Every structure is written in structure tokens, then in C-alpha cells.
Amino acid sequence: MTDSEAARAVDIIAGQDGEQPVLLEAQALVKSFKTPAQTLTVLHSVDLTLKRGEMVGLLGVSGVGKSTLIQILGGLDHPTSGKVLLDGASIFDLSERKRAALRNRRVGFIYQSHRLLPEFSALENVAIPLMIGRMSRRKAMDRARSALNDVGLEKRADHKPGQLSGGEQQRVAIARAMVTEPDLLLADEPTGNLDQKTARNVFDMMLDLNQRHHLSCLMVTHNPELANDLDRQLFLDRGTLRPATEAETQAEG
Ligand SMILES: Nc1ncnc2c1ncn2[C@@H]1O[C@H](COP(=O)(O)OP(=O)(O)O)[C@@H](O)[C@H]1O
Numbered sequence: 001m002t003d004s005e006a007a008r009a010v011d012i013i014a015g016q017d018g019e020q021p022v023l024l025e026a027q028a029l030v031k032s033f034k035t036p037a038q039t040l041t042v043l044h045s046v047d048l049t050l051k052r053g054e055m056v057g058l059l060g061v062s063g064v065g066k067s068t069l070i071q072i073l074g075g076l077d078h079p080t081s082g083k084v085l086l087d088g089a090s091i092f093d094l095s096e097r098k099r100a101a102l103r104n105r106r107v108g109f110i111y112q113s114h115r116l117l118p119e120f121s122a123l124e125n126v127a128i129p130l131m132i133g134r135m136s137r138r139k140a141m142d143r144a145r146s147a148l149n150d151v152g153l154e155k156r157a158d159h160k161p162g163q164l165s166g167g168e169q170q171r172v173a174i175a176r177a178m179v180t181e182p183d184l185l186l187a188d189e190p191t192g193n194l195d196q197k198t199a200r201n202v203f204d205m206m207l208d209l210n211q212r213h214h215l216s217c218l219m220v221t222h223n224p225e226l227a228n229d230l231d232r233q234l235f236l237d238r239g240t241l242r243p244a245t246e247a248e249t250q251a252e253g
């Protein structure tokens with residue numbers, strides 16, 4: 001049974017007929033890395049279907065290929081073979097430029113480290129994706145302010161990243177990912193560097209944004225308590241993706 005068939009079966013059993021449209025689809029993704037000594041195949045055949053508004057956890061032991069998969073799904077890295085469809089459009093059939101534009105408009109990324117630019121204020125950092133998308137500075141700053149407001153940091157707009165706590169930095173990174181109003185959020189261990197309480201706080205903020213903006217999210221996390229609050233969890237194992245078992249969702253990844 002493929003992942004999408006399994007998801008549909010679950011919907012039917014739950015009495016829902018899977019009305020929600022599919023946002024993201026991966027078909028038979030393969031990714032190999034060639035080094036002088038060997039070829040390492042990290043993803044053997046990955047299928048994935050993510051519906052609109054769905055929040056899905058991505059689990060798997062370290063080094064199994066979670067980050068590689070996230071990068072490919074977001075169009076930042078090429079698969080060796082296979083397809084990624086965003087709203088039915090095959091993203092690797094687009095030119096590099098069109099793919100970058102699509103990513104800028106429709107996909108937000110959050111990483112374990114915040115990756116904010118240290119010399120810019122929180123507000124400017126959040127505005128950067130809009131400026132890249134050629135929005136006027138004034139309009140970009142207005143939108144950035146509203147995104148900072150969404151993560152409860154309107155009073156920190158003028159602070160540089162170095163003047164913010166770890167949790168605040170990560171919230172600025174979330175605001176930056178959300179400012180373009182993406183359909184898809186790809187989060188690679190977004191709370192991995194935070195203490196338990198701050199992690200919960202940042203995670204709840206992502207759940208809240210998901211509710212309010214009807215966003216889809218694929219999130220790598222090693223935190224079983226947080227992962228259990230997502231709609232479902234997938235496990236990447238020996239290059240393929242399958243629903244996580246109960247034991248896997250309880251264990252530290
Ligand atoms: N650019 C690369 N060249 C060669 N090997 C790579 C490259 N990127 C990742 N890998 C290898 O692919 C595997 C999966 O890495 P990664 O996706 O970062 O795993 P995870 O995020 O699950 O910890 C690892 O064995 C890693 O060493």
C-alpha cells in the first residue's frame with residue numbers, strides 16, 4: 001500500500017472521504033550521492049502525499065536522509081529520479097528561475113538554527129523574502145511587522161538577532177518563513193536547539209499558525225511529545241517512507 005492509499009484508507013475508516021485537496025506529492029523519489037569512493041543511495045523510493053492543512057511529522061534516526069528529503073521537497077536540491085508535485089505542477093520540470101520564484105512564494109523553511117542575518121534587525125530579517133520577491137520596501141516592512149505580531153514579537157522589531165533569546169530568534173525565523181503566506185512549511189528540527197519549555201512554546205505557535213492560515217507542514221522532530229500533537233507521523237527507514245509505528249512515535253529518534 002502506498003502512503004497516499006494508506007492515508008485515504010484512514011480517511012475512509014474515520015468516516016471522512018478525503019475531500020481536502022492534495023498540496024504536495026512526491027513520487028518514487030530516489031537520491032544518491034556520488035563520492036569518489038562510492039555511490040550512496042539515501043532515498044530509494046519515497047512516496048508522499050500531503051494534503052492542505054495537514055501537519056505531518058517526519059521521524060527517523062540520524063543520517064537516514066530526513067534533511068535530504070526536506071531539501072528536495074522544497075526544491076532546494078534535485079532528486080536523482082522521481083517527481084515532486086506542488087499543486088499538481090512538477091517542480092523539477094520548471095526552469096531554475098521559475099522554481100526559485102515558486103519556492104519564494106509558496107514554501108517556507110525553518111531549520112534547527114535560525115539562520116537570521118546578524119547585521120539586520122528582526123523586522124528586516126522577516127522582510128527579506130518579500131524584498132527578494134520584489135515587493136516595495138515600505139509594503140514589505142508593513143507585512144513583516146504584521147508577521148512579527150503573529151509570533152508575539154512586535155516589541156522586538158528593532159532588535160538584532162544577537163539581542164534576542166533562542167526562542168525569540170526561532171520565532172523570528174518562523175515569522176520570516178510565514179511572511180510570504182506560503183502554502184507549505186518545511187521544518188527541519190525547528191525546536192532542536194531549544195529547551196523543553198521554549199520548544200513547546202515555539203511548537204504551539206506553529207500549530208496556531210497552521211490553524212489560522214490553513215497551512216500544510218512537514219516537520220522533522222525528535223521530540224515525541226510534540227510529534228504526537230501532529231495529524232500523523234511518517235518514518236523514514238532504509239530509504240523509504242511509511243507510517244510510524246506506535247513504538248517509533250514514543251522513542252527518541
Ligand atoms: N552532499 C552530500 N554528499 C554526500 N553525502 C551526503 C550529502 N548530504 C547528505 N549526505 C549523506 O546522506 C545521508 C543522509 O543525510 P541527512 O539527510 O542529513 O540525514 P538526517 O537529516 O536524517 O540526519 C548521510 O549519510 C549523509 O552523510
Ligand SMILES: [Mg+2]
Pocket residue numbers: 066067068188
Ligand atoms: Mg537532518
